[in-house]
Amino acid sequence: MLFSAQDWDELETSLRSCKKCPLAENRTNVVVGEGNRSAELMFVGEAPGADEDIQGRPFVGKAGQLLDKIFEVVGLDRKEVYITNTVKCRPPGNRVPNNQEMTACAPFLEMQIELVNPAALIALGSTALTWFLGKGYAITKARGKWYRWRYRFVFAVFHPSYLLRNPSRKKGSPKWYMWQDMLHLMEVYGRIKNGERIDSILKDYPERLG
Ligand code: URA
Numbered sequence: 001m002l003f004s005a006q007d008w009d010e011l012e013t014s015l016r017s018c019k020k021c022p023l024a025e026n027r028t029n030v031v032v033g034e035g036n037r038s039a040e041l042m043f044v045g046e047a048p049g050a051d052e053d054i055q056g057r058p059f060v061g062k063a064g065q066l067l068d069k070i071f072e073v074v075g076l077d078r079k080e081v082y083i084t085n086t087v088k089c090r091p092p093g094n095r096v097p098n099n100q101e102m103t104a105c106a107p108f109l110e111m112q113i114e115l116v117n118p119a120a121l122i123a124l125g126s127t128a129l130t131w132f133l134g135k136g137y138a139i140t141k142a143r144g145k146w147y148r149w150r151y152r153f154v155f156a157v158f159h160p161s162y163l164l165r166n167p168s169r170k171k172g173s174p175k176w177y178m179w180q181d182m183l184h185l186m187e188v189y190g191r192i193k194n195g196e197r198i199d200s201i202l203k204d205y206p207e208r209l210g
Contacts, residue, residue, distance in 0.1 A: 003115050008037065011111050015088055021104035023089035023097070029056030033084025033112060040192050041081040041185075042118035043067075044109065046127040046159065047097050053090035058083045063160040067124075070160070074182045076189075082116045084109065086131040096127055106131070113152070119198045121152055122185065125159025137210075144181045145210035146202055153198055155188075156210075157181045184208065 015030050031048040034057055051061030059067050071078050087097040087105040097105075109131070113121065123129040126139040132149045133142075142156040158174050158181075166174045184205070191201045202209065 007111075007115060011108065011115070015108055018088075018105075018108075021087075021089075021101045023087060023091060023101055026092060027089040028053045030088050031056055031058050031085065031090075032088060033058055033082060035078065035082035036080055037082065037116055039080060039082040039116055040119040041076075041122060041189060042113065042116050042120070043081055043083045043122045043124055044128040044131070045083070045085045045124040047085050047087045047094075048090040049094050050090065058085055059160075062164060066160040066164060070178065070182060073179075074186050076182075076186065082112075082118065084112055086128055102131060119153075119192045120185075120188065121149065121154045123154050123156045125157075125162060127159075129154075129156050142210055143177060144184065145208050146205070147210045153202065155181075155185060157185075 012032055015032055018024060018030065029048075029052075031052045045059060045063075048058065049061050049063070051064070052058055058064070067083075068078060071081075086109060087101050088108060089105075091097050091101065121132070123132055126137075129137055129139055129142055132154045133147055137147075137156075139156060139158060139162075143158055145156060147154045147156065158178050163175050163178055169175045188198070188201055188205075192198060
């Protein structure tokens with residue numbers, strides 16, 4: 001299916017007036033997402049926090065600053081990828097969005113995925129992972145692996161907030177795993193940019209198929 005700028009406009013207009021769940025009541029801004037609308041990599045986080053709610057942009061607070069640093073270290077330009085969340089409005093006190101909120105917001109994320117049409121989806125942390133795969137996948141086990149979601153591929157990594165709470169860089173620490181996972185992702189991304197298909201690339205990494 002071919003999409004146009006008008007489809008993005010319609011998505012943004014309906015999001016900005018959305019009252020499908022109670023999160024609408026307390027929001028300052030709807031955080032739609034940002035980045036390259038034709039990205040090959042689409043990062044999906046949990047939900048906007050206080051800074052994101054104020055600025056209307058995803059991942060601009062402490063977790064976002066760490067994400068930027070991770071991107072910089074592995075040589076990924078934030079502008080090259082698309083970044084969004086499972087829900088577009090801030091849950092009070094930054095709690096995890098509940099089922100009702102995630103279900104109400106799901107059509108927006110589904111539409112964004114269709115519009116961007118990325119080669120790979122990257123689930124940042126367990127809420128995004130649950131959004132894609134349902135309950136029953138622990139991020140500590142699923143991270144670093146590729147899963148099928150509909151006819152697409154999802155790669156699971158730790159959420160930057162989890163890394164902020166676990167600052168050790170020792171071998172076997174969450175930060176160490178994040179480093180390994182991002183290096184792998186960059187290897188795959190390099191091949192995607194070279195025109196290879198993701199399903200054939202992933203055949204070279206059978207140990208990473210979840
Ligand atoms: N955490 C998230 O999951 N998303 C954001 O946009 C910011 C922090």
